[in-house]
Amino acid sequence: MLSTSQRRLIENVVLRCRKVLEEDFDRLLRIYGFTSEKVIEEDKVSQDKLDIRKEIEAAIEREGKDYKIARRRYIKYCAFTFLNRILALRMAEVHGLIDETVIIRAEYGDRSKRERDLLDKNSELVSNPEGLAFKALEEAYKEMENYIPYLFDTNDPYSILRPSLTAYRNVRKIIAELPDDILKEFETVGWAYQYFNNEERKEIRKKMRGSPSPDDVPPINQFYTVGWIVKFIVHNTIGKLWLETHPESGLELNYLVPTRSRLKMPEKIKVEHIKVLDPACGSGHFLLGAFDLLFKMWMEEHPEIPPWQIPSLILERNLYGVDIDLRAAQIAAMALYLKARTSFEMFKEEGTEFELKRINIISADIHFVDGERRAKFLSQFGYERNLRRIVEETLRACENAFEIGSLLRIRQPFERLFESRKKDGWGKVNLVQSQLTKFIPEAIPKEYTVEEIVKKIREFVREAAQSRDMGTIFFGLDAERAISLVDVLSDYYDAVLMNPPYGATPPKCKEYARKYYPRTHSDYYTTFIEQAVDLCKPGGYVGALTGRTFMFLKSHQKLREEVLRYDALPEVVLDLGFNVLDDATARYAAFTLRRKCDEDINWEEHPVTFLRLTDYAWDEKRVKFEEILEELEGYGRRNTYLTGWKT
Structure with a gap:
């Protein structure tokens, strides 16, 4: 877990890189005839730039009908995509997965290793430093595209422009301030995703009245879910399903909260058939947490499969994620690839190569305009x-x-x-x-x-x-x-895990929710709860970190009385209050719901375990939660703080 000082360093690096890149892309767009106010006529742009200009024009049109807004969006997403790529390459370098491409070293003549090797083969590049730098980048991009096409797709609209050599050098210099111990942590990409929009988030909160715009939704909901809450949710959903259908299992779940539920899976579950979905995956933290547990399940059930083959199987068969923000999908795909690839490297045998058919991360950032x-x-x-x-x-x-x-x-x-x-x-x-x-x-x-x-x-x-x-x-x-x-959305899942957006919804989404979610449309996150239950298999689990207002506000009464009585029954609820997510001001709850598979079970007889952690600050909540679990263990896990669900 990264310390506060480490997170502040990531924030500083990300925001400085964003400023460098956005200023550079803004300048480049002007060269191609796209000023901040209007599009300049083609005959006023140099002939050698017309082909790329047409590509940029199509890309900006895709961003929306309002030219000024579309241009700003395009600059922002070009900057984020380039930064994501550089960060992915740098983290892959630190893990020893690719030749060093971003970091420069004195022994290579203040170049990267990949640049040095390219220069050895193409001596004419010595007089073309820009050509050398970007040829090395393109080579690394193609290598990574085999595994993370979402981030390194050569047809990506946000990669039409490449930054100037000066801007690229500045970004490399800033990224070099991140030490290896930070870059080796998979959660680094999640914090980078959150911090990219820190200043923008503050501005949106100041000006926002009523429903947010679609562009406002990602920034105001980009909060990285802390590790212990992810662990709690993963252990009490996927882990619990596994132990329930594999009583002989040796799987250790030290965050499992004891319950007396009579809901059971209708049949034994096989690890190759387990499907886990995060419908608002952000940087993929829940999926990363599920990966570790699934790896142990594969090892336990399939000792005949070499461990080095398992990481790819988990990404291909078990884990699914969707996000409305393409940048989030890029980050999640990157994090899962790094996780799987480093696991492969730990167990690989001589002569084996990492093979990955697909990563099931989907972006809903879809714009049909023609x-x-x-x-x-x-x-x-x-x-x-x-x-x-x-x-x-x-x-x-x-x-x-x-x-x-x-x-x-x-x-x-x-x-x-x-x-x-x-x-x-x-x-x-x-x-x-x-x-x-x-x-x-x-x-x-x-x-x-x-x-x-x-x-x-x-x-x-x-x-x-x-x-x-x-x-x-x-x-x-x-x-x-x-x-x-x-x-993805026409399937069923054994577990749906999420930290969904909260608050007011964008206008079209609000209209849609009123029509299709009449019971839960009053808040973004409650609508997600209903959809998560609908996507869950009978006997499966929903595990979520959301606002806590669903437990008592009158506007959420139908959610409590209908969805949580008859569709999916609560099993464990952590009432967390404030100080849960970095910079977030809402009060939260983490909970698990069990999708009903036996219609004879009465919700009034279904016990729910409540743990109140509202009085504790930040990491004190984790410490108190662990103390409660130890106490339950000391009492033979008999005293489980059971009570009935209140509506």
């Missing part, structure tokens, strides 16, 4: 009516995903759409009527349908990339995010 390209894209699916309908409905459902995100209510309609797609010709025998030699068509698995659509999307993007048709490329990237979002 009807003509949509029609062209849909024409690829004219060969099958049902498949085209799935694609059409995906694009329609995700038109406002950048505001609604994980709150999209799409599972039930898309379940029917996926089930309606049948194989051509005749499928398996209908055994009931086999004597009549009648057959029924076989449904095509959802997974195959999604893969087929994604393959078509990538072909679409590949063709556009050859002609540098950026508008079509951006449409394709958004289409892939849309089908991935539908895929």
